[in-house]
Amino acid sequence: xxxxxxxxxxxxxxxxxxxxxxxxxxxxxxxxxxxxxxxxxxxxxxxxxxxxxxxxxxxxxxxxxxxxxxxxxxxxxxxxxxxxxxxxxxxxxxxxxxxxxxxxxxxxxxxxxxxxxxxxxxxxxxxxxxxxxxxxxxxxxxxxxxxxxxxxxxxxxxxxxxxxxxxxxxxxxxxxxxxxxxxxxxxxxxxxxx
Amino acid sequence: xxxxxxxxxxxxxxxxxxxxxxxxxxxxxxxxxxxxxxxxxxxxxxxxxxxxxxxxxxxxxxxxxxxxxxxxxxxxxxxxxxxxxxxxxxxxxxxxxxxxxxxxxxxxxxxxxxxxxxxxxxxxxxxxxxxxxxxxxxxxxxxxxxxxxxxxxxxxxxxxxxxxxxxxxxxxxxxxxxxxxxxxxxxxxxxxxx
DNA sequence: CGTCTATTTGAATGTACTCAAAAGCGGTGG
DNA sequence: CCACCGCTTTTGAGTACATTCAAATAGACG
Numbered sequence: 001x002x003x004x005x006x007x008x009x010x011x012x013x014x015x016x017x018x019x020x021x022x023x024x025x026x027x028x029x030x031x032x033x034x035x036x037x038x039x040x041x042x043x044x045x046x047x048x049x050x051x052x053x054x055x056x057x058x059x060x061x062x063x064x065x066x067x068x069x070x071x072x073x074x075x076x077x078x079x080x081x082x083x084x085x086x087x088x089x090x091x092x093x094x095x096x097x098x099x100x101x102x103x104x105x106x107x108x109x110x111x112x113x114x115x116x117x118x119x120x121x122x123x124x125x126x127x128x129x130x131x132x133x134x135x136x137x138x139x140x141x142x143x144x145x146x147x148x149x150x151x152x153x154x155x156x157x158x159x160x161x162x163x164x165x166x167x168x169x170x171x172x173x174x175x176x177x178x179x180x181x182x183x184x185x186x187x188x189x190x191x192x193x194x
Numbered sequence: 195x196x197x198x199x200x201x202x203x204x205x206x207x208x209x210x211x212x213x214x215x216x217x218x219x220x221x222x223x224x225x226x227x228x229x230x231x232x233x234x235x236x237x238x239x240x241x242x243x244x245x246x247x248x249x250x251x252x253x254x255x256x257x258x259x260x261x262x263x264x265x266x267x268x269x270x271x272x273x274x275x276x277x278x279x280x281x282x283x284x285x286x287x288x289x290x291x292x293x294x295x296x297x298x299x300x301x302x303x304x305x306x307x308x309x310x311x312x313x314x315x316x317x318x319x320x321x322x323x324x325x326x327x328x329x330x331x332x333x334x335x336x337x338x339x340x341x342x343x344x345x346x347x348x349x350x351x352x353x354x355x356x357x358x359x360x361x362x363x364x365x366x367x368x369x370x371x372x373x374x375x376x377x378x379x380x381x382x383x384x385x386x387x388x
Numbered sequence: 389c390g391t392c393t394a395t396t397t398g399a400a401t402g403t404a405c406t407c408a409a410a411a412g413c414g415g416t417g418g
Numbered sequence: 419c420c421a422c423c424g425c426t427t428t429t430g431a432g433t434a435c436a437t438t439c440a441a442a443t444a445g446a447c448g
Contacts, residue, residue: 063340071332084329093336120314127321130328135278137331138265142287144338145371146257149436170394177339182436184396343404364426376404378428 001030002053005077006105009051013128014121023119027111033057033098040096045089046082048106050074055102056166060174061093070175073099073163079129099171144177150186152176195224196247199271200299203245207322208315217313221305227251227292234290239283240276242300244268249296250360254368255287264369267293267357273323293365338371344380346370 003025010016016024033039033055040046042062050057057074059082071094074080085092086109107115116123143152153176157164164172173183197219204210210218227233227249234240236256244251251268253276265288268274279286280303301309310317337346347370351358358366367377 061336061340063336065340067340069336069339071336083325084332087325087329120317123314123317123321127317127324130321130324131277131281134324134328134331135281137328137335138278141331141335141338142255142257142263142265144335145263146255146259146261168394179437180395181397181438184394185436188396362426373405374427375406375429378426379404382428 001025001028001105002103003028003105005053006051009077010125014125016119016121020119020121024115024122027115028105028107031104031106033102033104035098035101038095038097039104040082040092040094042093042095043091044082044085046085046092046094047109049079049081049086049109049112050096051105051107052076052078052080053103053105055098055100055104056163057096057102057104058099058171059094059096061095068174069177070171073160073167073171073175075163075166083130083133099167149176149178149182150190153178153183153186195219195222195299196297197222197299199247200245203271204319208319210313210315214313214315218309218316221301221309223300223302225298225300227296227298229292229295232289232291233298234276234286234288236287236289237285238276238279240279240286240288241303243273243275243280243303243306244290245299245301246270246272246274247297247299249292249294249298250357251290251296251298252293252365253288253290255289262368263371264365267354267361267365267369269357269360277324277327293361343370343372343376344384347372347377347380 039050052074054076057080058070059072059080060068060070062068072080080096082092082094156176169183170180173180201215233244246268248270251274252264253266253274254262254264256262266274274290276286276288350370363377364374367374
């Protein structure tokens with residue numbers, strides 16, 4: 001099992017003893033997901049936190065017109081889960097799908113709770129992860145309210161340069177909140193202007 | 195000092211011994227804020243979590259065109275703070291302003307950290323608060339991406355019926371992400387349609 | 389190679405914004 | 419108590435940003 005990435009991720013925020021990190025790792029399950037395969041679908045109860053080792057996932061919802069809206073991409077080193085469903089243990093709205101063949105580590109919610117009880121440092125760890133996630137969503141909400149599509153696209157390019165190369169344009173459109181057609185027109189416009 | 199509301203808020207999520215709740219209360223400071231007075235401004239470092247006892251606050255940012263975008267209203271029983279600034283200890287972008295004469299309880303970030311260290315249950319409490327906040331922002335982001343202004347307004351009315359009566363229309367417009375003029379036109383349209 | 393999906397381009401449309409002006413409303417001071 | 423001031427809300431005309439629908443082109447994968 002590939003563990004160096006996740007251990008680096010954890011130790012960015014908390015220091016672990018050898019036995020603590022062994023215990024943590026013992027709770028993880030490895031899984032391979034093929035491109036276009038789903039880890040989670042609408043109306044599923046989300047019971048796993050997902051950590052990406054290689055590949056890339058996306059979390060998205062469908063609106064009532066059938067349009068996809070991407071909440072989050074998860075390239076290597078990122079966590080993803082349907083927090084709403086996980087916390088309420090209710091069926092959620094999130095789809096999690098592999099954009100490429102992807103290797104993930106899964107942490108079951110019950111194991112996460114047990115981990116936090118037995119190694120209280122992890123309470124701190126998950127709080128920090130969630131805080132960062134909160135800040136990101138808040139930021140994005142403000143940008144969606146305050147910036148035109150062009151600026152949102154430029155911000156995305158600046159913020160996630162590695163994702164730009166990796167992702168089909170359609171997915172970026174669904175993230176910044178425009179139709180694929182309009183993103184295409186914006187890009188053409190921006191090239192012409194140079 | 196008015197403490198029943200905040201104790202009810204805390205005990206929704208964790209159970210406290212008498213000495214624990216005494217310790218918690220000893221860390222709080224009471225404050226009165228007059229209508230239109232600010233508790234926090236752009237470029238301030240946010241050092242306090244704010245709990246509203248009576249009245250109402252709003253948290254907002256300014257975009258580069260000078261438009262206000264409201265992140266959150268805080269009626270009685272709600273917490274508000276600039277999480278970004280608080281976690282990074284960097285100057286933030288958030289304004290917190292009283293919409294009415296308001297009574298709040300303040301918890302300093304150092305006291306919050308001390309509280310979490312000495313009464314670890316509070317680590318859990320604040321994690322839950324943040325999780326709920328995360329879910330709300332996520333929800334709102336999806337709604338902004340997926341729903342037209344009309345539906346966002348209707349959702350707001352359904353979700354916060356008490357706020358509708360309390361707030362000037364202009365503030366609701368800044369929350370759902372339209373100009374006050376357009377909200378006015380939508381409402382006129384909706385009345386005509388009945 | 390053929391099929392399926394993603395991207396590009398164009399024309400018509402719609403949703404929401406800008407600017408301007410008028411009307412309504414609440415608070416304050418004379 | 420009323421008159422006035424400032425702010426919010428309404429209304430209208432013109433405009434801009436982004437969508438829809440359709441069709442053509444390009445790319446990716448088996």
